[in-house]
Every structure is written in C-alpha cells, then in structure tokens.
Amino acid sequence: MKRYSRVGYTLPVILAVLVHAGALVLTMLNLSFSSSEKTSSAVVHARLVKLETTTDQAQQPQESAPSASSTPEPEEESTPAAEETASSRESEEQSDEQARQSQQEARARAEQAQQLARQQQQEARQRQQAEAQREQEQAAREKAAQQAREKAQAEQKAAAEAKRQAEQEAKEKAAAKAKRQAEQEAKEKAAAEAKRQAEQEAKEKAAAEAKRQAEQEAKEKAAAEAKRQAEQEAKEKAAAEAKRQAEQEAKEKAAAEAKRQAEQKRMAQAAAEASGDLGSEISSEQQSIANARQAREAANGFMNLVRRYVEQNWSQPPNISSGVQATIRIRLLPTGELVDARVLEGSGNASFDRSALQAVRKAAPFTELSKLPSAQQRQFREFNLRFNPEDVR
Amino acid sequence: MSIISLFWQSSVVVKIVMLILLAASIVSWVVIFQRGMSLRRDRRELEDFEDHFWSGVDLNELYRELPSTQPTGAAHVFRSGFREFNRLLPKARSNDAVLDGVQRAMRVALSREESRLGRHLAILATISSSAVYVGLFGTVWGIMGTFQSLGSVQQVTLGVIAPSIAEALVATAMGLFAAIPAVIAYNRLVSRVDELMGRLENFAEEFHSILHRNLQGRASEEAA
Numbered sequence: 001m002k003r004y005s006r007v008g009y010t011l012p013v014i015l016a017v018l019v020h021a022g023a024l025v026l027t028m029l030n031l032s033f034s035s036s037e038k039t040s041s042a043v044v045h046a047r048l049v050k051l052e053t054t055t056d057q058a059q060q061p062q063e064s065a066p067s068a069s070s071t072p073e074p075e076e077e078s079t080p081a082a083e084e085t086a087s088s089r090e091s092e093e094q095s096d097e098q099a100r101q102s103q104q105e106a107r108a109r110a111e112q113a114q115q116l117a118r119q120q121q122q123e124a125r126q127r128q129q130a131e132a133q134r135e136q137e138q139a140a141r142e143k144a145a146q147q148a149r150e151k152a153q154a155e156q157k158a159a160a161e162a163k164r165q166a167e168q169e170a171k172e173k174a175a176a177k178a179k180r181q182a183e184q185e186a187k188e189k190a191a192a193e194a195k196r197q198a199e200q201e202a203k204e205k206a207a208a209e210a211k212r213q214a215e216q217e218a219k220e221k222a223a224a225e226a227k228r229q230a231e232q233e234a235k236e237k238a239a240a241e242a243k244r245q246a247e248q249e250a251k252e253k254a255a256a257e258a259k260r261q262a263e264q265k266r267m268a269q270a271a272a273e274a275s276g277d278l279g280s281e282i283s284s285e286q287q288s289i290a291n292a293r294q295a296r297e298a299a300n301g302f303m304n305l306v307r308r309y310v311e312q313n314w315s316q317p318p319n320i321s322s323g324v325q326a327t328i329r330i331r332l333l334p335t336g337e338l339v340d341a342r343v344l345e346g347s348g349n350a351s352f353d354r355s356a357l358q359a360v361r362k363a364a365p366f367t368e369l370s371k372l373p374s375a376q377q378r379q380f381r382e383f384n385l386r387f388n389p390e391d392v393r
Numbered sequence: 394m395s396i397i398s399l400f401w402q403s404s405v406v407v408k409i410v411m412l413i414l415l416a417a418s419i420v421s422w423v424v425i426f427q428r429g430m431s432l433r434r435d436r437r438e439l440e441d442f443e444d445h446f447w448s449g450v451d452l453n454e455l456y457r458e459l460p461s462t463q464p465t466g467a468a469h470v471f472r473s474g475f476r477e478f479n480r481l482l483p484k485a486r487s488n489d490a491v492l493d494g495v496q497r498a499m500r501v502a503l504s505r506e507e508s509r510l511g512r513h514l515a516i517l518a519t520i521s522s523s524a525v526y527v528g529l530f531g532t533v534w535g536i537m538g539t540f541q542s543l544g545s546v547q548q549v550t551l552g553v554i555a556p557s558i559a560e561a562l563v564a565t566a567m568g569l570f571a572a573i574p575a576v577i578a579y580n581r582l583v584s585r586v587d588e589l590m591g592r593l594e595n596f597a598e599e600f601h602s603i604l605h606r607n608l609q610g611r612a613s614e615e616a617a
Contacts, residue, residue: 006431007427007430007431007434009427011426011430012422012423012424012425012426012427012430013419013423015422015423015426016419016420016422016423016425016426017419019422020415020418020419020422023570024396024397027396028396028397
C-alpha cells in the first residue's frame with residue numbers, strides 16, 4: 001500500500017504570494033498604460049501648474065539645473081568637440097550661472113521661434129487667401145460652363161419633347177379618324193357629332209377631360225344604337241384611356257420641363273451677373289428640382305414595376321364576363337414584403353377576386369420599394385391596385 | 394498612478410485596511426491551495442484503500458499492514474472499527490452489543506475525518522463574507538477624509554477630488570479581490586468535502602455489514 005505524505009503549507013504559501021505578485025504586476029501594467037494616456041489631459045496639466053506656483057522659489061533653480069545642462073548640448077554640437085567638452089565641464093561646475101544663461105538663451109530662442117511662427121502664420125494666411133481666391137475663380141468658371149452645358153441639354157430635351165408631342169398628336173388624329181370611320185358605319189349622325197367633338201379636342205390639345213367625355217358620349221350613343229359594336233368600343237375606350245394617361249403625363253412633364261427651363265434661363269442670367277455665392281444657391285436649387293424630378297420618375301417606375309409583376313403572376317379564371325373589375329388594397333413593409341392584401345371593391349365574382357389576391361401574393365416581395373427615397377416609400381407603404389381583365393394582354 | 398503610489402498616498406486607516414485585506418487575500422489563497430491539494434490527495438488515498446480492501450485481502454492482515462500512527466481517511470475508519478470489534482468480541486455477550494460498539498467507534502472516526510477535511514474552510518467563509526465590508530469601510534473612511542480636506546479648499550475642481558476618491562476606492566477593489574476567489578473556492582471545496590464524506594460513510598456501512606455477516610456466521614456455528 002502506498003504512503004501519502006501530508007500536504008504542508010510552504011508550497012501553498014509560495015503559490016499564494018505568486019498569485020498576488022502576478023495580480024499586482026497586471027494592475028501596474030494596466031494602470032501605467034492608462035496613465036500615459038492621461039498625462040496629456042487638460043486637468044492634469046492645470047494641476048501641475050498650480051503645484052509649481054505654490055512650491056518654494058529655491059527649488060526652481062535646482063529643478064532647472066538638469067534641464068539647463070541638457071539644453072545647451074544641441075547648440076554646442078555644431079562647435080568643435082574640444083570646445084564642447086570644456087563647456088560641458090564648465091556647465092557642471094557653474095550650474096547656477098549656466099542655468100540663468102540658458103534660461104535667457106531659451107527665452108531669446110522662444111521669442112525667435114514665436115516670431116518665426118508668426119511669420120509663418122502670416123504666410124500661411126496669405127497662401128490660404130490666394131488659394132481661396134483661385135478656388136473661387138475656378139468654381140465660378142466651372143459653374144458657368146456647367147450652366148451652359150445644362151442649357152444646351154435642356155434645349156435638346158425641349159426639342160425632343162416637342163417632336164414627341166407632335167408625334168403623339170399625329171397618332172391621336174389617326175386614332176380619331178379611325179374611330180370616326182367606325183362610327184360612320186354605325187350611324188352618320190353620331191359619327192358627325194363625334195367627329196366634331198374629336199376635332200375640337202384635337203385643336204385644344206390640353207382638354208383631355210373633354211375628350212374623354214366626348215368619347216363616353218360617343219360610346220353611349222354607339223352602345224344605345226349599335227349593341228354589336230360594344231366590344232370594339234370597349235377596346236377603343238381602353239386604348240383611349242391609356243393614351244389619355246400618357247398624354248397627361250407628357251403634358252405634366254412638358255410643363256415641368258418648361259418651368260425648369262425658364263428657371264434655368266433665369267439662373268443662368270443671374271449666374272452670369274452674380275459671384276460665387278449666388279452660384280452655389282442656384283446650383284442647390286437646381287439640384288433640389290432635379291431631385292424632385294428623379295423621385296417622381298422613380299415612383300412612376302415603381303408603380304409600373306408592381307403592375308407588371310402582378311400582371312405576370314395573374315392567371316385569370318376562365319369565362320369572366322367583360323367589364324368586371326376588382327380593387328385590391330396592398331400594404332407593404334419598408335423592405336417591400338407584403339403585410340396584407342385584401343379586396344377593397346369586389347367584382348362580385350369570388351373566383352376573380354381570389355385570383356387577383358393570389359396574383360398579388362405571388363408577386364409579393366417588391367424589393368424595389370427599399371430603393372425608393374423615404375418620402376416615396378411612405379407613400380407606397382399602402383396603395384390600391386385595380387384589376388381589370390382587359391388590361392392584361 | 395499605480396496601486397502602490399495610491400497606497401502610499403492614502404491615510405493611515407485606509408493603509409491599515411488595505412494591509413488587512415492583503416493579508417486576508419494571501420491567507421485565503423494559501424487555504425485554497427492547501428485544501429485543494431489535500432483534498433485531491435485524500436481522494437486518491439481513499440480510492441487506493443478501497444481497491445485494496447475489496448481485493449479480497451484478509452482483514453487481520455490489512456489491520457496489521459496499517460501504520461500505527463494516525464492513519465487518515467478510510468484507513469482511519471477501518472482501523473478504529475476493527476480494533477473495537479476485536480476488543481469487544483471476547484467480552485461482549487451478544488452480537489448486538491459488539492455491533493453497537495463498532496458502529497460508535499466508526500462514527501467517532503468519521504466525525505474526526507470530517508473535521509479534518511473541513512479544516513480551515515471556515516477561514517475562507519469568513520474572508521468571503523467580511524472582506525467586502527472591510528474594503529467598504531476603508532473606502533468610506535477615505536471619502537470622509539476627502540470631504541474634510543475639501544472644506545478648507547477655496548476652489549473645488551475635479552482634479553482635486555478625483556485622485557483622493559480613487560485612493561479611497563482602491564480599498565473596495567482590494568476587498569472584492571480578496572472576497573471573490575474566497576467565495577468561489579469555498580463553495581467548490583465544501584462540495585468536494587461533502588462528496589468525500591459520502592464515500593467514507595458508504596465505506597463504513599459496507600464494513601459494518603461485513604462484520605455483521607461474520608458475527609451471524611459465528612452465532613449459527615455456535616448454535617449448531
């Protein structure tokens with residue numbers, strides 16, 4: 001059987017003392033790190049100054065002696081080595097005198113340094129001013145160039161816009177003519193009236209509402225008089241609606257464009273006259289206008305995207321009578337995920353409503369929402385979507 | 394601004410408190426190391442003895458093998474129980490009297506063992522509960538001194554107050570430094586002592602049942 005020696009106390013004592021020594025060393029390390037950082041703080045500095053003023057005057061020369069012996073060294077390094085050793089011996093012997101001398105020297109050097117610093121500051125200030133002037137000039141030049149470029153662009157855009165409008169008008173006229181012919185087949189009287197109204201509207205250009213009314217009237221009359229053309233008419237109506245929307249948008253855009261152009265012209269004039277200060281204001285204004293335009297375009301883009309996604313995912317139930325439509329209310333998270341979709345106005349056909357809801361759910365994560373600016377995001381957190389079987393091609 | 398400089402800057406009472414706490418911390422660590430090693434050694438000894446005991450060795454031989462001077466642990470329990478058994482067997486009339494005597498002797502040995510195993514653990518318990526308060530006392534005393542000296546100062550800035558409060562707080566830090574290891578080690582060591590005592594009691598019961606079996610066999614032989 002093994003014998004076990006008793007556990008004494010020497011080893012535990014040694015271990016315990018080692019533990020404490022280790023802990024002490026650790027705290028010293030930590031505290032020394034932190035204290036080296038703290039020496040630069042203002043509080044400690046202020047305290048040191050106060051201590052110095054309260055101490056006796058007699059201490060000062062003693063304290064300054066080591067610093068004095070160290071200060072002349074760099075200066076005398078330039079002189080020959082023999083001289084240096086002699087002077088250092090002297091400094092050791094007559095530390096008080098040397099201290100005073102070195103203090104004077106130090107003061108003189110400090111003054112020189114201050115003067116130098118002041119000169120440098122002045123120079124720096126002058127340089128900065130020159131720099132600033134140069135920058136201002138450059139900025140003004142750049143701004144003028146940019147404005148000229150922008151003006152050219154705006155003019156180009158305006159020209160393109162005008163061309164587009166002309167094209168649209170031509171298209172409109174063609175459509176009106178086709179419609180007129182169709183209506184002539186139905187009844188001459190209705191056709192004549194519609195023609196007259198259509199012509200009037202074409203001349204007015206801006207009166208989209210009137211046109212729609214005219215179309216509606218025409219449609220009503222046509223429906224009352226010729227039921228067999230109802231489908232054709234409905235199609236035409238849809239086309240007209242789309243066209244009207246496009247027209248309205250175009251008009252709005254044109255208006256905004258014209259406004260912007262006018263503003264730009266005014267700004268260009270102002271910029272040509274005024275200095276850099278005004279230029280920055282104008283540029284910021286321009287930027288805000290551009291931002292607003294961009295946001296509007298992004299919103300339109302988002303709406304179109306949602307519409308396309310939903311259409312792609314929509315499988316209409318068979319044998320749906322034409323003219324039914326349902327409105328779905330959609331609520332989204334800021335990330336574009338679907339929170340809730342419900343039928344706001346039912347079509348009266350349950351399967352149709354269900355198919356619409358399913359389409360929304362399938363298309364659901366509209367991740368483009370997160371890319372919109374926050375103002376638009378809030379606007380699109382909740383919106384309605386109308387389902388019309390004739391919209392889908 | 395190290396611990397040592399803070400110590401030298403502090404007042405006499407705080408210095409004494411810190412010295413007490415340092416001593417308490419050292420003592421607690423000595424106890425932790427000593428008890429830890431001792432308990433590990435006791436457990437190994439118990440395992441060895443149990444192996445030897447259950448290896449089928451003759452009990453008289455085992456008794457003779459044991460050192461005569463103060464054995465520890467299971468050997469102590471076995472020795473006191475077996476000696477009492479051998480002494481009582483020729484004198485006692487009934488088997489029950491013998492078994493009672495053996496049980497009493499082993500109970501005494503067990504309680505001796507328990508007190509031996511748990512020796513000095515009370516120191517750890519005391520340090521763990523009191524060191525925090527001692528440190529707190531040092532801190533409060535130091536802050537009292539700080540406020541007293543603040544009364545004579547015209548302008549009070551953070552630079553005046555902060556160092557002395559830091560000095561005072563060192564006492565609390567030291568108290569916690571002494572108390573936390575003591576609490577942890579106390580709980581751990583107590584649980585180890587409990588475990589060892591449970592094993593010793595089991596051994597005592599088993600040994601008792603062996604002696605009981607022996608006596609029953611002898612009684613039936615006598616009856617026959």
